[in-house]
Amino acid sequence: MDKTALKEEVMAAVDTMAPELREISLFLHKNPELGGHEYQAARLLTTAAKRYGFTVQTNISGYTTSFIARKGSHGPKVAFLAEYDALPELGHACGHNLIAAMSWGAAAAFATVAGNRAVSYLIGCPAEETSGAKVAMAADGVFDGLTAVLIVHPADGNYLGGTSYASHPLQVTFHGQPAHVASKTNKGVNALDALVMFYQGIKMLRQTFTRETILAGIITKGGTAPNIVPDNAQAKFTVRALSSRYLEDTVVPAVRRLAEGVALATGTTVETVHYEPLFKELINNPRLMELFKNNMARLGETVTVLEPEDADGSTDVGNVSHAAPTLHPDIGIGCNLIAHTPEFAIATGSDYAQERLLVGAKAMAMTAIDLLD
Structure with a gap:
C-alpha cells in the first residue's frame, strides 16, 4: 500500500471541499448556538454527511444535537470529533466553528480515499463548554x-502534546437561621459568615496539596438584605488537578471536609454538589503525536511539542482519551490570541482561519491514512 500516494489523495480531497468547509465554518460563526441547542449546526453537519454517503444516527447519550456519522465497513476505525457549541455573548470565541469544519473535512476526505479499507466516523459532540456531551458518550x-480519535483545536500557534486539567466543579451551600440584625432575642445563624470562613479556608487548603491543584470560586448568593441575617449562602468553585484520580480521591474529599468542619464550627449545615460532570485529564497518544507531527511537517508546518504535564484549561475530550487512543493538538490561526475573548471570536471568522482549517483537516486525514493496515 502506497500511503504517500494516498496522502496526496486526501490532501486533494480536502482542497476540493475547501468552499464547502469554509461555508460550514462561516455559517456556524454567524449563527452561534449554545450547548445543547446547536440545532442548525447539527442539521448542517448531518445533512453534509448524508450527502457523502455516511449513515447517520442522532440523539446520542441523551443529547438531541449529538450524532454519529459513519462510512466504511472494514479495517481501522478512526473518529473525528466535531464540536459546534458557542459561548454566551461571545459567540465562537473558542473556535468550534473551525473544529466542526476541520473534522468534517478530515472524515469525508479519509472516507473517500480509504473506501472499505477503514471506517470513518464524524462524531457530533454538543455542549463542550458546559455539560460536556463527551462525558456521557464516553460513559x-x-x-x-x-x-483512534482525532480533533484539532484553533490556538495562537501549532502545539502538540501536553494535557488538560481534570475538573469537577462544586457548588457549596451553607444553611443557617434568619433573624433581624437588631433583634435582642434572636441572633439567628449567619450562613454568609460560614461561607466567608470557608472561602478563606480554601486559600489555606490549596497550599496543602502535593500536586498542582486549582481552587477558585465566586459567591453567587450572600443574602437578601443587609438588615437580615442570611440563612442561605452559596458559592461555586472550580476544582481542578492534573490527575482525575488525585482530584477525586484527595482534592474533592478535602474540600468537602473543610466545608463540613466550617459548618460544625458555625452551627450551620452545608451541602456540596457537583454542578458540572467530571472532565478527566487529557491523554495524548504518543504514536498519534508522532504521526501527526510528521504530517504537519509534510505540510510545511512546524509544531511546538509541549511537556506531558503542560496543562491549559479543561475539556471533555479528556474522557474520550481514557476510552480510546486520542490526539488533541492545536493549530495556529493568529498571534497573541487568547481563547474565550472577543478577539478570538473575530479571529475564528477571519479569512486566514478558514485557510488554516484546511491544514488541520489535511493533517488529521493523513494521520488516519497512516493507520491503514
Whole structure:
C-alpha cells in the first residue's frame, strides 16, 4: 500500500471541499448556538454527511444535537470529533466553528480515499463548554473499540502534546437561621459568615496539596438584605488537578471536609454538589503525536511539542482519551490570541482561519491514512 500516494489523495480531497468547509465554518460563526441547542449546526453537519454517503444516527447519550456519522465497513476505525457549541455573548470565541469544519473535512476526505479499507466516523459532540456531551458518550461506550480519535483545536500557534486539567466543579451551600440584625432575642445563624470562613479556608487548603491543584470560586448568593441575617449562602468553585484520580480521591474529599468542619464550627449545615460532570485529564497518544507531527511537517508546518504535564484549561475530550487512543493538538490561526475573548471570536471568522482549517483537516486525514493496515 502506497500511503504517500494516498496522502496526496486526501490532501486533494480536502482542497476540493475547501468552499464547502469554509461555508460550514462561516455559517456556524454567524449563527452561534449554545450547548445543547446547536440545532442548525447539527442539521448542517448531518445533512453534509448524508450527502457523502455516511449513515447517520442522532440523539446520542441523551443529547438531541449529538450524532454519529459513519462510512466504511472494514479495517481501522478512526473518529473525528466535531464540536459546534458557542459561548454566551461571545459567540465562537473558542473556535468550534473551525473544529466542526476541520473534522468534517478530515472524515469525508479519509472516507473517500480509504473506501472499505477503514471506517470513518464524524462524531457530533454538543455542549463542550458546559455539560460536556463527551462525558456521557464516553460513559455509554461510544468511543470503545475505536482505533483512534482525532480533533484539532484553533490556538495562537501549532502545539502538540501536553494535557488538560481534570475538573469537577462544586457548588457549596451553607444553611443557617434568619433573624433581624437588631433583634435582642434572636441572633439567628449567619450562613454568609460560614461561607466567608470557608472561602478563606480554601486559600489555606490549596497550599496543602502535593500536586498542582486549582481552587477558585465566586459567591453567587450572600443574602437578601443587609438588615437580615442570611440563612442561605452559596458559592461555586472550580476544582481542578492534573490527575482525575488525585482530584477525586484527595482534592474533592478535602474540600468537602473543610466545608463540613466550617459548618460544625458555625452551627450551620452545608451541602456540596457537583454542578458540572467530571472532565478527566487529557491523554495524548504518543504514536498519534508522532504521526501527526510528521504530517504537519509534510505540510510545511512546524509544531511546538509541549511537556506531558503542560496543562491549559479543561475539556471533555479528556474522557474520550481514557476510552480510546486520542490526539488533541492545536493549530495556529493568529498571534497573541487568547481563547474565550472577543478577539478570538473575530479571529475564528477571519479569512486566514478558514485557510488554516484546511491544514488541520489535511493533517488529521493523513494521520488516519497512516493507520491503514
